[in-house]
Amino acid sequence: MPPAASTRRCCWCCSRRSRAWSPRAATRSPPRKYQIATGFGCPDTAACDDQYYGFFNQLYNASAQFKRYAQNPYGYAHVAGRTQAVRLHPNAACGSVSVRIENQATASLYNYTPYTPNGALLNGRPDGCSSYGNFNFAKFYDDWFGRPNFPVIGAIAGVWQNNQNLLGQPTAVEKTGLTKGGVMQQFEKGTIYWSPATSAQMVRGGVGTYWGGQGWERGRLGYPVSAEKSLVRSGVVQTFQGGHVYWSPAGGPQTVLGAMVGRWSAMGWERGVLGFPVSAERALRSGGAVQSFEGGPIYYHPAYGAHAIRGGIYQWWAARGWENGMGFPTVSERGGLRAGGSVQSFERGAIYWTPMHGTKAVNGAILTWWGHNGWENGRLGYPVSDETVSGVLVYQNFEGGRITFDTRNGAITVSYR
Incomplete structure (x- = not known):
């Protein structure tokens, strides 16, 4: 009777020292290696089941398990012909990557050793x-059969020859029939x-993993149109038909598209005050969007x-409801005001920042009157408080006095210091 599914894992999946048996090491392998030669009956988090000890038992049960995978190809976690998330380690915090599982043999390997x-x-x-399980399987294949010789031809050969140190050796033949003749x-x-x-x-590394998660060449990014380019602070960028993918230690892989990339580029790309993207674009109300x-x-x-x-300005705006409070920004921040101040306008008012008074918002009738009378350059100067509501009156203090608005009749009263 086969062991429970949870035990059909390799005890050597995550251990470099406890390698499974290979013919090259047969003459020096201790008995323990033969007992658990294929890791059958050895879960990731518990001791091996001794009823499956022995070289014959290991080979027989492992081969039988692979036959079961083939006979029921859709009954296990990994299925041929799909792109699936494959974990890097039994510790889920280590994450996963998207892997294209080309055939049943590969699906069976990932079901047997799911990392x-x-x-x-x-x-x-x-x-x-x-984790070493499938890494070791590849090494054993080379030990037993020699490294496969996959030809590399044409334009692909040119790129490979110039980047062998980055790409390593080919692991499959060229695949045709991709979208748009690729x-x-x-x-x-x-x-x-x-x-x-x-x-x-x-395409490789974090950028390649992200691109795969977006649908490879069939997704909105399409095919790569440039090589990966190194940037400041260990970042990289690669351009695809549908946009750029940036990778940085701070934000990992992210795309910046459309109007977002226009604003980011105007502010100096990753070398500017905004730095690298650290989140994907997220949709908001009224057709809006945000990217951090x-x-x-x-x-x-x-x-x-x-x-x-x-x-x-952002901190004040965020603390009062983001776009659901003062509304969306209608212009970019403008600096160079008197005494080192800056201002940014929003749908329902303006937010000012000064070194002397910090961040204050001005809106409604008070903003209208103050603006008509010279803004921060007028007699009242900068705001020194936010609005205060007192019954039917709304007032706000400025450097040079106070503006009071009467909600009953719309009257404005100004008192100067």
Whole structure:
């Protein structure tokens, strides 16, 4: 009787030292290696089941399990022909990556050993999130049968020859029949894509994982049109038909599209005050959207375009309900006001910041009167408080006095210091 599904995992999936048996190591393998040669009956988080000990038992039960996978291809977690999330380690905090499972043999391997090696392991620097199961399977295949010889030809060969240190060796033959006449070939550390519209480009690392999660060449980003480019502070960017994918240590992989990228570029891209993107674009009410960057968010509204909100102005605005309070920004922040002040206008008023008084909002009838009388350059100067409601009266203090608004009749009263 086969063991429970939870025990059909390799005890050596996550251990570098407890390698399974291979013919090259047969003459020096201790008895324990033969007892658990294929890791059958060895769960990730418990001791191996001794009823499956022994070289024959291990090979027989493991091969029988692989036959069961093939006989019921849709009855297990990983299915051939799908792109699926595969975890990097039994510890879920280590995350997962999107993997295209091309055939039943690969699906069976991931069902038997449900983890894929992370970039640290592939680059020869394993860490606490590195798992060895399928990494070892590949090494055993090479031991038994030799490394497959996959030809690399045409434009893909040119890119590979110039980037062998980054891509490693080919792991499959070139695949044709992609959308819009494209082809691709997989390598140990990345993939090269070619299409008639874009030429050959490699995709790898965090950018490649993100792109795969967006639907590969069939998604909104389309094919890559440039190589990956290094940026400041260890960031990278790669351009695709549908936009740019940025990766940084601060934000991971993110796309910046449409009006957002227009505003971000006007403010200096990743070298400017906003820095790298740290979130995806998120839809808001009334057709609006927001995307966060290291230095603050960019908000978009169809009527006003895209504008960044930063510093004290953003903090005041956010504390009072974001776009549901003062509304969306209608212009970008304008600095260079008297005494080092700055201002940004919103749908329902303006927010001013000064070194002397911090952040204050002015709106409604008080804003209208104050603006008609010179704004911060008039006799009243900057606001020094927010509005205060006292019964039917609304008043606000300024450097040079007070404006009072009577809600009963709309009358404005001004008292100067």
